[in-house]
Amino acid sequence: MTRNPITKEQLRSKKWFDDVEDPGMSALYLERYLNFGLTREELQSGKPIIGIAQTGSDLTPCNRHHQDLAIRVKEGIRDAGGIPLEFPVHPIQETGKRPTAALDRNLAYLGLVEVLHGYPLDGVVLTTGCDKTTPACLMAAATVNMPAIVLSGGPMLDGYHKGRTVGSGSIIWEARQQLAAGELDYEGFMELAAASAPSIGHCNTMGTALSMNCLAEALGMSLPGCASIPAPYRERGQISYHTGKRIVEMVWEDLTPSEIMTKEAFENAIVLASSLGASTNCPPHLIAIARHMGVDLDMEDWQRVGYNVPMIVDCQPVGRFLGEGFHKAGGVPAVLAELIAAGLIHEEPLTVNGKTIGENCREAFTHDREVIRAADEPLLQSAGLMVLSGNLFENAVMKTSAIDGAFRKRYLEDPEHPNVFMGDAIVFEGSEDYHSRINDPDLGVTANSILFIRNCGPVGYPGSAEVVNMLPPDSLVKQGITSLPCAGDGRQSGTSGSPSILNASPEAAVGGGLALLKTGDRIRVDLNNRKVDMMISDEELAKRQAELVLPELDNQTPWQEIYRSMVGQLSSGACLEPATLHLRIIDNKGLP
Numbered sequence: 001m002t003r004n005p006i007t008k009e010q011l012r013s014k015k016w017f018d019d020v021e022d023p024g025m026s027a028l029y030l031e032r033y034l035n036f037g038l039t040r041e042e043l044q045s046g047k048p049i050i051g052i053a054q055t056g057s058d059l060t061p062c063n064r065h066h067q068d069l070a071i072r073v074k075e076g077i078r079d080a081g082g083i084p085l086e087f088p089v090h091p092i093q094e095t096g097k098r099p100t101a102a103l104d105r106n107l108a109y110l111g112l113v114e115v116l117h118g119y120p121l122d123g124v125v126l127t128t129g130c131d132k133t134t135p136a137c138l139m140a141a142a143t144v145n146m147p148a149i150v151l152s153g154g155p156m157l158d159g160y161h162k163g164r165t166v167g168s169g170s171i172i173w174e175a176r177q178q179l180a181a182g183e184l185d186y187e188g189f190m191e192l193a194a195a196s197a198p199s200i201g202h203c204n205t206m207g208t209a210l211s212m213n214c215l216a217e218a219l220g221m222s223l224p225g226c227a228s229i230p231a232p233y234r235e236r237g238q239i240s241y242h243t244g245k246r247i248v249e250m251v252w253e254d255l256t257p258s259e260i261m262t263k264e265a266f267e268n269a270i271v272l273a274s275s276l277g278a279s280t281n282c283p284p285h286l287i288a289i290a291r292h293m294g295v296d297l298d299m300e301d302w303q304r305v306g307y308n309v310p311m312i313v314d315c316q317p318v319g320r321f322l323g324e325g326f327h328k329a330g331g332v333p334a335v336l337a338e339l340i341a342a343g344l345i346h347e348e349p350l351t352v353n354g355k356t357i358g359e360n361c362r363e364a365f366t367h368d369r370e371v372i373r374a375a376d377e378p379l380l381q382s383a384g385l386m387v388l389s390g391n392l393f394e395n396a397v398m399k400t401s402a403i404d405g406a407f408r409k410r411y412l413e414d415p416e417h418p419n420v421f422m423g424d425a426i427v428f429e430g431s432e433d434y435h436s437r438i439n440d441p442d443l444g445v446t447a448n449s450i451l452f453i454r455n456c457g458p459v460g461y462p463g464s465a466e467v468v469n470m471l472p473p474d475s476l477v478k479q480g481i482t483s484l485p486c487a488g489d490g491r492q493s494g495t496s497g498s499p500s501i502l503n504a505s506p507e508a509a510v511g512g513g514l515a516l517l518k519t520g521d522r523i524r525v526d527l528n529n530r531k532v533d534m535m536i537s538d539e540e541l542a543k544r545q546a547e548l549v550l551p552e553l554d555n556q557t558p559w560q561e562i563y564r565s566m567v568g569q570l571s572s573g574a575c576l577e578p579a580t581l582h583l584r585i586i587d588n589k590g591l592p
């Protein structure tokens with residue numbers, strides 16, 4: 001396509017390294033970048049300087065191999081006539097950070113914005129992988145709006161244990177149930193967990209990591225096919241090289257995130273999310289990226305665009321296969337081709353390779369119909385998230401398609417009130433409270449209980465915790481009741497067969513309706529009208545409102561304090577609200 005290419009004179013980095021108007025400053029900027037062997041020729045002859053935003057480290061095992069992939073990225077950048085400069089991004093390891101890695105997404109975002117804005121960079125390669133690394137990098141690229149390309153690290157190989165596949169995260173959830181039921185001991189638990197992590201790479205299930213990298217590809221921010229390539233495969237190194245080459249061309253073409261991440265591109269990402277059975281963490285992340293891009297996107301867009309989309313990918317935790325199977329079947333391009341054939345995708349949005357998403361994916365082939373179905377033969381109909389509201393919250397989501405047959409039969413197939421169920425609330429004040437009391441016989445949990453958890457949102461936890469899917473007490477599990485409906489202002493990890501109402505906003509800690517709920521309250525869930533309510537009188541609600549005392553927040557670190565004072569709710573992306581006001585920090589061709 002015809003674009004207005006930029007010239008050497010317009011490179012941002014020239015202002016640092018080769019400003020004849022201000023030789024004093026240029027000399028100062030330049031000399032220290034020579035001290036490890038770069039030459040003046042490299043830095044002053046108009047070669048684009050490309051940042052490699054490195055999210056991998058020993059603390060972030062999911063992304064650690066990006067340190068090796070960066071070698072191929074650099075070779076690509078060099079071969080295309082650019083100069084690579086690799087720099088660290090604040091680590092975000094989903095499974096390693098206490099109290100939660102969710103706190104660190106916005107911190108890494110802030111840090112990356114500062115680096116991209118304040119250093120002599122003309123473009124950037126975003127090394128994504130583990131859950132929050134992808135949104136953090138894309139949020140920063142959106143804010144700064146300099147040419148940027150996503151390189152995901154790819155999933156681990158498929159895990160196996162005694163002949164069956166074991167997927168990241170899913171197996172932990174399953175093993176916890178087995179432990180509770182006395183079918184597994186500590187040693188067995190550890191052995192299963194280790195088997196689910198057989199190689200370098202991020203989670204091999206369609207959890208947040210793989211989901212978000214697939215969404216980044218559907219947004220047009222990575223080369224086609226990038227998301228699914230397993231981390232150890234040769235293609236991973238090859239796409240790293242191509243990504244490095246391509247970012248240099250993007251600088252010359254002045255192809256920026258604002259041209260790629262349009263409203264239509266975000267709608268495509270939502271459609272893909274439903275078709276994948278993607279993580280319920282995707283809405284807050286995608287909304288956060290959109291807000292930093294200046295694109296209006298909210299939960300009603302998820303309902304409107306995503307709810308009726310069929311699920312056509314059979315991956316754990318909802319389905320059967322893992323990352324390798326998904327990749328061999330064709331990955332994101334094949335899924336998009338099926339969705340394009342069904343008329344569900346906008347084909348026009350531009351992608352990082354300079355072609356439209358339609359041009360990239362229309363002809364992509366599905367190699368394994370077990371893993372990727374045609375849209376008219378889906379695994380599930382209406383597989384998107386249902387967006388709910390009521391007197392408990394303004395906004396929450398439920399993956400109605402994940403509700404299993406047993407639960408449907410038990411609660412949702414009453415001929416008089418189809419898709420409506422009632423239950424009695426059992427309320428927990430966070431996950432410690434849940435763990436300490438769930439097996440207390442006096443709690444009175446029955447098959448008709450709905451388990452609620454609160455104070456687990458962005459402000460309450462802080463950062464929002466993946467704690468909403470709670471197991472019933474061991475006594476019920478032993479009777480065969482392995483799941484109960486759950487609800488809360490936190491998030492959910494993986495999936496469970498029971499209906500889980502997640503991401504309730506506003507959260508209890510800021511006085512959302514959930515804060516007024518008491519154990520024993522009758523709850524009505526009406527999926528026909530997308531309503532969830534506590535069945536108590538307006539007078540009683542007003543009384544509780546008047547008596548409400550918000551929990552005291554105990555900050556363990558300075559960042560927690562800053563985060564809590566600025567963070568918004570999950571329904572609007574849990575962004576640092578003041579940061580969403582600063583759009584387009586860098587004018588494409590200009591200077592900070």
Ligand code: FES
Binds near residue numbers: 095129130202
């Ligand atoms: Fe890092 Fe799942 S824990 S990707």
Ligand code: MG
Binds near residue numbers: 094
């Ligand atoms: Mg997770």
